[in-house]
Amino acid sequence: MATQDEPSIFADLDDGATEEDVESVNRWERTLRLWRETIGEQWRMLTDDLLVKLAMVTLTFFMAVAIFAPLLAPHGPLTRQYETDAEIIIADWVDPVFIDSESAYILGTTSQGYDILSQLIYGSRAALLVGLLAAVFTAGIGTLVGLTAGYYGGKIDDTLMRIVDFLYGMPLLPTVIILVALLGPSLWNIIFAIIVLQWRSTARVIRSQALSLRERPFVKAAQVAGASDWHIISRHLAPNVLPLSFLYGAFAIAWAILAEAGVSFIGLGDPNRVSWGTMLQSSRAYAALDFGVWWWFVPPGICIGLVVISGFLIGRGYEEITNPELR
Amino acid sequence: MSLNTPMDDETLLEVRNLEKHFQVDEGIISSLLRSVTGAEADYVHAVDGVSFDLKRGETLGLAGESGCGKTTTGMSLVKLHEPTDGSIRFRGRDLTEADDDELAQFRQNAQMIFQDPFESLNPRMTVYDTIAEPLRIHDVRNETARVRRALEFAELQPPDQYFNQYPHELSGGQRQRVAIARALVLDPDFIVADEPVSMLDVSLRAGVLSLMERMTEEFDLSVVYISHDLSLLRHMCDRLAIMYMGKIVEKGPTEDVIENPQHPYTRSLINAVPVPDPGIGRERVELGGEVGDAIDVPSGCRFHGRCSEYIGDICETEEPPLEGKADFEGRQEVACHLYEPADDVVEARVGETTDTGDDSAASADD
Known part of the structure; x- marks a missing residue:
C-alpha cells in the first residue's frame, strides 16, 4: 500500500473514517440482487416453454400429494381392507369405481386387500424422496469433485478422474441391485447406491468446465491479486458452473426414480414402505396381468412415467438455457 | 526490508x-x-x-x-x-x-x-x-x-x-x-x-x-x-526488448532500437510495420522460412535458419550472447555474431569477473 513519500491517489483515504457499516449492507443487497435477477431471468426463460410449464405443474402436483399424503389417502397404504358385511379379509380384489359403481374403493384393492389409491398416494413419497435426495447429492458431489479436479489439475485430477472412470465401467441398474442386495433392502440404501453411481457424469462435465474456466483471464486476474484457491473456486468457478449443476440435478431426478422403481420391481425394495416400484412388483407376483386386473399396475406405471417425463422435460428446458446453441 | x-x-x-x-x-x-x-x-x-x-x-x-x-x-x-x-x-x-x-x-x-x-x-x-x-x-x-x-x-x-x-x-x-x-x-x-x-x-x-x-x-x-x-x-x-523463440535478441532505449535496429530479426520486424507514405523508399527485408521448433530448439543462434545475414558456421554452433557491441552508435545490446563486442564487455570477459549483474554474463556462460 501507499506510504507517504509515494505518489498515490488514495493517500487521503487512508486517514479517513471507515464506512464499513454502509458497505456490508450494500454488499448483501448486491448479492441478493444478483441471485434474484439470475433466478428470475432463468425462470422466465424456463416457463416460456409450454411443455416445461406442464412438467412443472405435474411435479408440483405430485409434491403436494406426497406432502399431504396422510390427509389425502382414504386408508393406510399397508392396512388390510375387509369386506364390508362380514369381517373377512378380501380374498380376491375389489373392482374400482369405474367398473363396479358400488365399490367403496376408487381404484379398487390389491389381492392382499390393500387400497390401490392409498398406495399410489403414499408411493409418491418414496419416488420424490429418492428423486430429490439423489438429485441434490448427485449435483453436489459431482460439482465439488469436478471443480476440485478441474481447478487443481495434475495428480489430483488424475486420481479423481480414474475413480470416475472406474464408476463409468459399472452399469447403473445391476450395480444398484448388487449394492442393495449387499446392504439390505431399504429406501435409504437404494438412494445411497444411486448417488454412488450417479455423480460420475456431473463430475465429468463440471471438471471440463472448470478446466476451461481456470484458464480464463478473470481467474488469472484473481490469482495475480493474491486470491486463495478456495476464494477462486467459490467466487469465480462455482457461480459459472452452477447452471450446469442444476441441469444435471434435474436429469438425476428422473434417473433415480427409474432406478428405484426398477430395483423395487425386482423385489429388492423396502418391504416396510410402499413405492410405485413395489406396487408393480406385487402386481406381478400375484399375476395381475394374467387375470386382467389392469387397474392394479397401470396407475403406478402412469405415475412413474409422468414424474420421469416431467424431470426430463425440465432438464431439457434448462439445458436450452445453459447451452444457447440448442435454441 | x-x-x-x-x-x-x-x-x-x-x-x-x-x-x-x-x-x-x-x-x-x-x-x-x-x-x-x-x-x-x-x-x-x-x-x-x-x-x-x-x-x-x-x-x-x-x-x-x-x-x-x-x-x-x-x-x-x-x-x-x-x-x-x-x-x-x-x-x-x-x-x-x-x-x-x-x-x-x-x-x-x-x-x-x-x-x-x-x-x-x-x-x-x-x-x-x-x-x-x-x-x-x-x-x-x-x-x-x-x-x-x-x-x-x-x-x-x-x-x-x-x-x-x-x-x-x-x-x-x-x-x-x-x-x-x-x-x-x-x-x-x-x-x-x-x-x-x-x-x-x-x-x-x-x-x-x-x-x-x-x-x-x-x-x-x-x-x-x-x-x-x-x-x-x-x-x-522508454526501453524496448525484442524477443525471438524465448530469448531477447535486441534490447535498448526505444528510439535506438526502432530508428537504428541492428539484429537482422529486429530489422525485418520494423520493416514489416507499414509506413503511411507510398513515396517512401526502403529496403525490403522479408523473412523466409518458419519459426523453429520450440521443443527441439535450433543450435547456436536460434534465428540462423531464417537470417538474411547468415555468416557461416559460427551462427549454427555458437549461441550469440546479448551484449553491448562496438560496431554501431546505438546504446542497445544485441545478440548477434555480426558485431564485435564492445570494449567493456571484452574486458569483463578477459578479466573473468563473475559479474552476475551484467546482462550478458548469463547467456555468455552457455
Whole structure:
C-alpha cells in the first residue's frame, strides 16, 4: 500500500473514517440482487416453454400429494381392507369405481386387500424422496469433485478422474441391485447406491468446465491479486458452473426414480414402505396381468412415467438455457 | 526490508536468466511409458534465458511474433507461472524464495492487465465486486471510497452509476477501463500489460492508451508492455526488448532500437510495420522460412535458419550472447555474431569477473 513519500491517489483515504457499516449492507443487497435477477431471468426463460410449464405443474402436483399424503389417502397404504358385511379379509380384489359403481374403493384393492389409491398416494413419497435426495447429492458431489479436479489439475485430477472412470465401467441398474442386495433392502440404501453411481457424469462435465474456466483471464486476474484457491473456486468457478449443476440435478431426478422403481420391481425394495416400484412388483407376483386386473399396475406405471417425463422435460428446458446453441 | 518501501531511483525488478519450460506429456500414462522406455520428457522452451532490469517509473516493451514467449515472460513476472530456472528479484528479494508474507506484499504491488476485456472480467460479478475483490483479499480499509476513486481515475464517471452493472452491460472500452481500475485499486508499483488495446476498436485505443500513460505517470508505475505492435510500443515505452523463440535478441532505449535496429530479426520486424507514405523508399527485408521448433530448439543462434545475414558456421554452433557491441552508435545490446563486442564487455570477459549483474554474463556462460 501507499506510504507517504509515494505518489498515490488514495493517500487521503487512508486517514479517513471507515464506512464499513454502509458497505456490508450494500454488499448483501448486491448479492441478493444478483441471485434474484439470475433466478428470475432463468425462470422466465424456463416457463416460456409450454411443455416445461406442464412438467412443472405435474411435479408440483405430485409434491403436494406426497406432502399431504396422510390427509389425502382414504386408508393406510399397508392396512388390510375387509369386506364390508362380514369381517373377512378380501380374498380376491375389489373392482374400482369405474367398473363396479358400488365399490367403496376408487381404484379398487390389491389381492392382499390393500387400497390401490392409498398406495399410489403414499408411493409418491418414496419416488420424490429418492428423486430429490439423489438429485441434490448427485449435483453436489459431482460439482465439488469436478471443480476440485478441474481447478487443481495434475495428480489430483488424475486420481479423481480414474475413480470416475472406474464408476463409468459399472452399469447403473445391476450395480444398484448388487449394492442393495449387499446392504439390505431399504429406501435409504437404494438412494445411497444411486448417488454412488450417479455423480460420475456431473463430475465429468463440471471438471471440463472448470478446466476451461481456470484458464480464463478473470481467474488469472484473481490469482495475480493474491486470491486463495478456495476464494477462486467459490467466487469465480462455482457461480459459472452452477447452471450446469442444476441441469444435471434435474436429469438425476428422473434417473433415480427409474432406478428405484426398477430395483423395487425386482423385489429388492423396502418391504416396510410402499413405492410405485413395489406396487408393480406385487402386481406381478400375484399375476395381475394374467387375470386382467389392469387397474392394479397401470396407475403406478402412469405415475412413474409422468414424474420421469416431467424431470426430463425440465432438464431439457434448462439445458436450452445453459447451452444457447440448442435454441 | 519490506517489499512495500519505495526507494528513489531503485531497480524495482531484476530478471536474470529467466526460463520457463512446459512439459509436453504430463499424464500418468505417458509418464509411465517414459519410465518404462527410459525416454526423456519433451519440453516446450517457451522462455529460455531472459534477463532485464526495470527501474521505478520505467516502461519496458516486450515485442516479438506470436509464440516467442513474451506472454509467458509477462505471466512469470507476476508469478502466474513458477519459473523453471533463473530468478526474479522484486526490490532485491528473490521471489522464488519469498515467504508467504513477502508474497502477499508482492501480490499487492504487482498487477496485470489482460488482452481481452471480455474475458478478464467475471460475467457474474458486478463492476463494484470486481474492483473491490483485491481490496477484500488484502483486507484494505475504505473499500467503497477506493473503488470510487479508482473508477474516477479510469474515467468512468460518475462512478456510482457503474457499481451495480455487469460486464455484459458495458462496452469493450469500458470493460478495459474497469480492468485497469481493478489493477490500480491496490495502488501497485508494477504492472504487466499484455496487449492492453489489441482487442479494442481502433477508435477506443487512443483513449485507453492515454489513460495508461496517465496511470504510469501519476502512480509512478513501472510497466512492462507486451505487444506485437511496434508503433504502440514506441509510443508507450522508454526501453524496448525484442524477443525471438524465448530469448531477447535486441534490447535498448526505444528510439535506438526502432530508428537504428541492428539484429537482422529486429530489422525485418520494423520493416514489416507499414509506413503511411507510398513515396517512401526502403529496403525490403522479408523473412523466409518458419519459426523453429520450440521443443527441439535450433543450435547456436536460434534465428540462423531464417537470417538474411547468415555468416557461416559460427551462427549454427555458437549461441550469440546479448551484449553491448562496438560496431554501431546505438546504446542497445544485441545478440548477434555480426558485431564485435564492445570494449567493456571484452574486458569483463578477459578479466573473468563473475559479474552476475551484467546482462550478458548469463547467456555468455552457455
